[in-house]
Amino acid sequence: xxxILVTGSAGFIGSHVAHRLLxxxxxVVGVDNITPYYDPTLKRARLARLEAxxxxxxxxLDIADRDGVARLFEEARPAGVINLxxxxxxxxxxxxxxxxxxxxxxxxxxxxEGCRSVQPAHLVYASTSSAYGANARLPFSPHxxxxxxxSLYAATKLAxxxxxxxxxHLFRIPCTGLRFFTVYGPWTRPDMALYKFAxxxxxxxxxxxxxxxxxxxxxxxxxxxxxxxxxALDRPAQVDPTWDAEHPDPSTSGVAPWRVLNxxxxxxxxxxxxxxxxxxxLGRKPQLNLMPMQPGDVVRTEADISDTRAALGYEPTTSIxxxxxxxxxxxxxxxxxxxxxx
Numbered sequence: 001x002x003x004i005l006v007t008g009s010a011g012f013i014g015s016h017v018a019h020r021l022l023x024x025x026x027x028v029v030g031v032d033n034i035t036p037y038y039d040p041t042l043k044r045a046r047l048a049r050l051e052a053x054x055x056x057x058x059x060x061l062d063i064a065d066r067d068g069v070a071r072l073f074e075e076a077r078p079a080g081v082i083n084l085x086x087x088x089x090x091x092x093x094x095x096x097x098x099x100x101x102x103x104x105x106x107x108x109x110x111x112x113e114g115c116r117s118v119q120p121a122h123l124v125y126a127s128t129s130s131a132y133g134a135n136a137r138l139p140f141s142p143h144x145x146x147x148x149x150x151s152l153y154a155a156t157k158l159a160x161x162x163x164x165x166x167x168x169h170l171f172r173i174p175c176t177g178l179r180f181f182t183v184y185g186p187w188t189r190p191d192m193a194l195y196k197f198a199x200x201x202x203x204x205x206x207x208x209x210x211x212x213x214x215x216x217x218x219x220x221x222x223x224x225x226x227x228x229x230x231x232a233l234d235r236p237a238q239v240d241p242t243w244d245a246e247h248p249d250p251s252t253s254g255v256a257p258w259r260v261l262n263x264x265x266x267x268x269x270x271x272x273x274x275x276x277x278x279x280x281x282l283g284r285k286p287q288l289n290l291m292p293m294q295p296g297d298v299v300r301t302e303a304d305i306s307d308t309r310a311a312l313g314y315e316p317t318t319s320i321x322x323x324x325x326x327x328x329x330x331x332x333x334x335x336x337x338x339x340x341x342x
């Protein structure tokens with residue numbers, strides 16, 4: 001049993017991670033500021049489920065609050081830290097750039113400073129597959145350079161990786177950055193594609209399908225993501241004794257207990273197949289509105305998880321048929337709908 005700090009605990013991934021920690025007997029200190037980026041009702045519903053559980057303690061706090069985060073670390077003194085609080089979304093960053101600097105840069109610095117003060121056994125934080133940016137070589141490998149982000153969101157996550165390396169080197173804080181690949185499942189955010197598609201299908205509206213339906217994604221079920229997060233937490237990063245400073249591997253370090261890993265399903269799925277399965281599970285035929293690519297988007301993603309398997313014993317198990325089925329069961333129940341309802 002340990003005290004684990006989970007930031008973003010009322011969020012989509014954070015709530016799943018917190019439940020999984022509680023299931024195995026850890027105590028969880030959850031932090032979330034219930035931002036109105038999307039309907040806070042959903043966040044409060046996730047939070048209510050957590051607060052009903054023994055071992056969960058919540059603090060409403062913005063991680064950009066420097067003094068508040070410092071007090072949190074001093075009082076909680078967590079054995080491990082999982083930072084999932086962030087301003088998400090590629091398209092939102094085109095219109096609201098300062099939100100990403102406040103949460104993803106200033107907020108992450110405050111988390112690093114908190115870790116510096118209490119020296120937890122491990123800091124695990126969310127990065128993103130968007131970090132690969134203009135890189136077109138598939139599958140995406142953390143051993144490949146990632147220097148060309150296509151959005152400010154991706155740029156802030158790459159900055160997190162660099163910031164954590166500096167703190168890991170200077171203050172010997174074990175740090176693991178996890179590049180998540182297109183997460184989906186129950187309790188997902190309403191701004192994410194699966195939720196938006198489900199809303200459109202059940203309301204009889206056409207789905208806006210960007211990239212004229214040519215996009216492919218490494219869709220990863222949220223339980224597989226949460227399992228990877230906790231597997232990483234339990235295995236702190238170490239200095240890589242094989243690291244070569246003359247040929248530096250960007251995924252590990254020879255001067256710090258630091259690493260970057262992919263967390264994905266390690267398979268590409270056609271976006272059109274994803275939509276087809278969703279329609280089947282909802283019992284309604286989707287209407288499609290094919291549109292051009294949006295700024296900041298990439299055509300296809302796929303994770304190379306060979307390092308993740310070796311380091312964490314990680315193995316995703318959920319197919320999109322099973323995962324979308326579980327999402328639909330939750331979606332219909334949450335909205336009080338029946339299969340085939342409009």
